[in-house]
Amino acid sequence: MKKHNFYAGPSILSEYTIKHTADAVNNFAETGLSLLEVSHRSKEFVAVMDEAQALVKELLDVPEGYQVLYLGGGASLQFCMAPMNLLRTKAGYLDTGTWAANAIKEARLFGDVEVLASSKESNYNFYPRGYEVPSDLDYFHITTNNTIYGTELREDPDVPVRLVADMSSDIFSRPVDVAKYDLIYAGAQKNLGPAGATLVIVKEDVLGKVDRAIPTMLDYRTHIKKGSMFNTPPVLPVYSSLMTLRYYKEMGGVKAMEKIDLEKAGVLYDAIDNSKMFVGTAAEDSRSIMNVTFVMTPEYKELEKDFVDFCAARGIVGIKGHRSVGGFRASLYNALPLESVKALVDAMAEFEKQH
Amino acid sequence: MKKHNFYAGPSILSEYTIKHTADAVNNFAETGLSLLEVSHRSKEFVAVMDEAQALVKELLDVPEGYQVLYLGGGASLQFCMAPMNLLRTKAGYLDTGTWAANAIKEARLFGDVEVLASSKESNYNFYPRGYEVPSDLDYFHITTNNTIYGTELREDPDVPVRLVADMSSDIFSRPVDVAKYDLIYAGAQKNLGPAGATLVIVKEDVLGKVDRAIPTMLDYRTHIKKGSMFNTPPVLPVYSSLMTLRYYKEMGGVKAMEKIDLEKAGVLYDAIDNSKMFVGTAAEDSRSIMNVTFVMTPEYKELEKDFVDFCAARGIVGIKGHRSVGGFRASLYNALPLESVKALVDAMAEFEKQH
Numbered sequence: 001m002k003k004h005n006f007y008a009g010p011s012i013l014s015e016y017t018i019k020h021t022a023d024a025v026n027n028f029a030e031t032g033l034s035l036l037e038v039s040h041r042s043k044e045f046v047a048v049m050d051e052a053q054a055l056v057k058e059l060l061d062v063p064e065g066y067q068v069l070y071l072g073g074g075a076s077l078q079f080c081m082a083p084m085n086l087l088r089t090k091a092g093y094l095d096t097g098t099w100a101a102n103a104i105k106e107a108r109l110f111g112d113v114e115v116l117a118s119s120k121e122s123n124y125n126f127y128p129r130g131y132e133v134p135s136d137l138d139y140f141h142i143t144t145n146n147t148i149y150g151t152e153l154r155e156d157p158d159v160p161v162r163l164v165a166d167m168s169s170d171i172f173s174r175p176v177d178v179a180k181y182d183l184i185y186a187g188a189q190k191n192l193g194p195a196g197a198t199l200v201i202v203k204e205d206v207l208g209k210v211d212r213a214i215p216t217m218l219d220y221r222t223h224i225k226k227g228s229m230f231n232t233p234p235v236l237p238v239y240s241s242l243m244t245l246r247y248y249k250e251m252g253g254v255k256a257m258e259k260i261d262l263e264k265a266g267v268l269y270d271a272i273d274n275s276k277m278f279v280g281t282a283a284e285d286s287r288s289i290m291n292v293t294f295v296m297t298p299e300y301k302e303l304e305k306d307f308v309d310f311c312a313a314r315g316i317v318g319i320k321g322h323r324s325v326g327g328f329r330a331s332l333y334n335a336l337p338l339e340s341v342k343a344l345v346d347a348m349a350e351f352e353k354q355h
Numbered sequence: 356m357k358k359h360n361f362y363a364g365p366s367i368l369s370e371y372t373i374k375h376t377a378d379a380v381n382n383f384a385e386t387g388l389s390l391l392e393v394s395h396r397s398k399e400f401v402a403v404m405d406e407a408q409a410l411v412k413e414l415l416d417v418p419e420g421y422q423v424l425y426l427g428g429g430a431s432l433q434f435c436m437a438p439m440n441l442l443r444t445k446a447g448y449l450d451t452g453t454w455a456a457n458a459i460k461e462a463r464l465f466g467d468v469e470v471l472a473s474s475k476e477s478n479y480n481f482y483p484r485g486y487e488v489p490s491d492l493d494y495f496h497i498t499t500n501n502t503i504y505g506t507e508l509r510e511d512p513d514v515p516v517r518l519v520a521d522m523s524s525d526i527f528s529r530p531v532d533v534a535k536y537d538l539i540y541a542g543a544q545k546n547l548g549p550a551g552a553t554l555v556i557v558k559e560d561v562l563g564k565v566d567r568a569i570p571t572m573l574d575y576r577t578h579i580k581k582g583s584m585f586n587t588p589p590v591l592p593v594y595s596s597l598m599t600l601r602y603y604k605e606m607g608g609v610k611a612m613e614k615i616d617l618e619k620a621g622v623l624y625d626a627i628d629n630s631k632m633f634v635g636t637a638a639e640d641s642r643s644i645m646n647v648t649f650v651m652t653p654e655y656k657e658l659e660k661d662f663v664d665f666c667a668a669r670g671i672v673g674i675k676g677h678r679s680v681g682g683f684r685a686s687l688y689n690a691l692p693l694e695s696v697k698a699l700v701d702a703m704a705e706f707e708k709q710h
Contacts, residue, residue, distance in 0.1 A: 001387065002387075003386070003387040003388055005388055005392055007392070007393070007394040007397075008394070009394075009587065010391070010392055010393060010394055010395060010587065010590055011392055011394075012392050013389065013391050013392045017391070018380060018381070018389045018391055018392070021380055021391060022377055022380040022381050022389075025373060025376055025377040025380055026373070026377050031358070031672075032356065032357075032358040032670070033358055033360055033672070034368065034373045034377075035549075036365070036368050036372070036373055036376060036548070036549040036595060037360055037362070037365055037366055037367050037368045037373070037549070037690075038362070038365060039362040039363070039364070039365055039366075039673060040365060040550065042362075071428075072427045072428040072429050072432070072551060072589070073426075073427040073428035073432065073572065074427050074572075074586045074587055075586075076571070076572050076585070076586035077427070077428065077572045079570075079571070079572070080570035080571070080572060080573065084570075102571070105571065106570055106571060106572075109568050109570060187587065189587055189590075193391070194390075194391040194392070194590060194591050195395065195587045195588065195589055195590045195591070196427060196551040196552075196589030196590065196591065196592055197551075213464050215434075215435035215439075215461055215464060216431070216434070216435070216457070216460065216461060217428065217429075217431050217432045217434070217435060217461075218435065230431070231429045231430075231431035231432075232364065232365065232429055232542065232544055232550045233550065234427070234550055234551030234589060234592070235365055235544075235549060235550040235551065236549050236550070236551065236591055236592070237551055237589070237591070240391060315387070317386075317388070318394060335392075
């Protein structure tokens, strides 16, 4: 049975990415060696790393003065690396969910943190707006998409200070005005590749301004100087990421992905809004097009587990909601076909009819 | 043409590891999903992580009180994590090569470092012995195998303080008395799996004794508490590592690997010692069985590049020595078949005859 993969991350990747990765595990770039056992210093892998950096610059239209890095350790490591490299006295953060709160916790180890707005009181069900960003901050940090709570900021804020964004779960789902940011980071395992690599886009001239001693591996300048090859990079995750980037380019770039993403999210939100059984959890003006969170209305609540099983029987996996929200979460990352969204919407209609 | 893969890391993996990884990229554990796109919280991957930890305990006979972790970021990240978690005032290090020196550099950010012995003056061509380990150190750090310089310590030292070891390039090549160590770490990409995961074996009761605030991701206790699932682990590198561990178990465990490794190294060192053209660079009592470094004698020196090409034409790859030593380095990791060593030895004999 064909599976419909709604996992929140690691999550669905394009067939192109999977096929080419499987091929390279058997024989990488005609070397006669597996991608798993080839030196990162081989000319074939150096070409992969170079292209993986260049394609990010091309697809996101990254201006001069920025560097693209592939690091290990996950986006969670960026929660401490960002302040370690940028925080002198005070930073501002938006508290928009679990990951944002984790980022805030780490930043507090390195300086003062002002939480400029928070939606915590209402279980993070909206993306705050109308806050002021003081001009004396070293930087302002946002989490553009909140995977668990299904909220998203689909615009690039204008702020009077440096802007840092965790775009782990919505990067490549829309064109981004990179020039407005000083640091962007994203775990690969949603719209880019398998788990194990973290994409970093950093404006070079914001670095080197803090007084603290930064461990070599946690200093962005280390990795810039060596083109992400200071130490052995996560070879396979970088290769798979390159395959996804090539696929995006072939599909027409990030703008084309956005069009499809908007369509897919539209289909699912319409189904939710037209249902008497299902109800969305995120405020309408904050709805994510990557992660759609919804629950059953109180009178049907006890059927939630049944619906997960009902879906599983139809090959629909990964829709159980995170325990912080309950209900369901359907992640509609770039690689998810519209066909899968339709399968889910059909299942919802069918289940509603049966009850 | 069949390739003979002598890369220093990432390096050759068993056919078993490669085949099963390729299969899982197509269909992981009968889920109908690729290993690249499956949630790390799925029961199928949780089982992988559990077994990957259990098999390390079994193969290395890890005593009670120790935890096995799979982390991202590479062994280079451990150079700062180890002192961050263990260094209160003073640590002792052996300076036995480039990686040891890098570890020393990071430790100095967190306290005093006493270098108890160094072979730097002679371009790290021997493994120091006969040094004293003062009893007032927080820990003593060794690099058991020096990949670049071809030296190795094939015993577990008795010291009056905590013992920390970087075993990146020789773990699983011999039985280790884990009880003598408090922290062992190893980048996966030599004897375990593809790049992107780092194996850590840590004695739990040595943690939590330092006063500094440790960033969450850099605190071993974070990962112990969550069984290496605090954040998304490097899924595929962990899976491939498990395949290698299963393969080791099937082959008879670490003792069986050691027997084969000793035989392979013996064949190559004999060829070097019986040659008039090639000469080993490491002192005899310090020779590594994982990385064999050798050069041409002065009268043949200019033929070194020719020999690399001569080997390449025979499918022998990865033997160019690191620039710090020059000449050649043949890495004989566990997965390298004896047949490949014989191919190299034959090439050496043939080349010598021709010149």
